[in-house]
Amino acid sequence: MEYKDYYQILGVEKNATKDQIKKAYRKLARQYHPDVNPNNAEAERKFKEVNEANEVLSDDEKRRKYDQLGADWQRYQQAGGRGGFGGQGGFDWSQYASQGGGFGGFGGAHDFADAGDFSDFFSSFFGGMGGGHGRTHSARPAAGHDLQAEMELTLEEAYHGGPRTVVLGERKLRINIKPGVEDGQTIRLRDQGAPGRHGGPNGSLLITFRIQPDARYVRTGPDLTLDVPVSLYKALLGGEQVVETLGGPVKVKIKPETANGTRLRLRGKGFPVYGHVGQHGDLYLRLQVQLPQQLSTQEQELFRQLAQLRGEAVDQPS
Template sequence: MDYIDYYSVLGISKNATPNEIKKAYRKLARKYHPDVNPNDAEAERKFKQINEANEVLGNPENRKKYDEYGKDWQHADEIEKARKAQQQGRQYQSSGGFGEHDFSDFFESMFGGRTTRGYSSGRQPKYRGQDFNAELKLQLNEVYSTHKRTLTVNGKNIRITIPAGIENGQTIKINGHGGPGRNGGPKGDLYITFIIENNTPFKRDGNNLYKNVDLDIYTAVLGGEITVGTFDGKVKLNVKPETQNGTKVKLKGKGFPIYKKEGKFGDLFITYTIKTPTNLSAKEKELFKELAKLKSPK
């Protein structure tokens, strides 16, 4: 495996903070995402490399190994074990313990192959593949119901199920869809982080939704029936007489789906905003004056 300077890939310095790494990754991932650059092999190559860089530098433990071992960072634990075993073998041999042949047998038991001067030359240890990270941008109404979607990751199409109620910033793991293993080792996993954008009149907070509804002054004073839009349709509400501005009404079960709890929903909270009438006719103004006289203290 050739050495890749992941700091250069993300356009950051070796002293970059975790937050700077995250910002650089997100900016480049959006720029080179396959959905933005369809049928662009170069953009696809860069997108794959950007994800690899984030997998290494975005994880403090992986970053430490990479800084020390470069292209062999994935095998840092094995290298450390081999060094320690080799050192212990020399110490034991110098104190009259097992000889070079015995140490070779000991080293072979660790790595599963025959050894020459402490290095495996037969069967090699199996290494798990690299994990991949990706972002998926969706609209709020797209995660209101469970659906399937095909993603392109490193040139391969992956069909996944997106559960209803998934939240902004939530990450899910897709087993076995990361990088290939080495020497017959298992594949890595794919981690998908969801970016949920909201272009609806609703505000989401967890499983609950919030919405402001305009209420004309006449209905607020006298009461009446109004129709209000929810996330999945319309409902009729009875407004009580003398309803005040800022009054809140809870519609139970009309909120957002609860993640991985089929058929369960949060609540919808309606806040009334009373609208003062404008462009009054002369007759309307006269009637308001009459009302004002009636309400004036005697």
């Protein structure tokens, strides 16, 4: 009988925390899930192995007993495997064995949804050793596993929301995204995960959104910041400026003698507030005054005259 090293299966250390175990399990379950690997016997085997490891290591009592078992098994191997199960030179295996069938060493068959999904390590060792009873259990309904997926969106797509398609192996799922999703936000779609077993409910699909950086906008929660170029003449004399926003063009009044870097606040023109229809953050405009380029001789002369009127000395061209 082969000993199952559940820590090695999940790729974690023996002192791993519950969060580390959970993270490792979800990553591997997603990697080897049958929906992602259709008709792949090796992936199916690994998927069952990962589930078995998680069943034990995610439960404090099961993990404690398993750690005790691992230490005894190591001593047994170091002794050359002498004594069989409880014989001289070995140790007392019967402390782990079922006394009434099922997976008694780990608390009984009711702890597992479908013992057929677990290895001979469970059926032979925890189900049949010591007491001499075979494995007896009834298949109980169990929920399917949750599936995880990531979806990339542009800032504009996150702003507007709308229908998108999620591909899960050979299955395509059409979803509708609410406007205003944030980077790293996860939504849960119930009943869209792995199928339940023996009449149990399906698991959920967890979708995490990744919002691509945008060259124009800086997003802070529901607020947006946008740099807006303004001509020198408009900054000095004032006027109207049309600003293209994610929600469409907006006219903005520029006051005379507006300084470079001035911030304007447009209330309700920012990002939608997720889950609150009609609510938006604010849009902040940073005005960037643009100096005229490639001045003609006449334009240069006019600027010199303006400088003289302001009492500023300007060098004459050589």
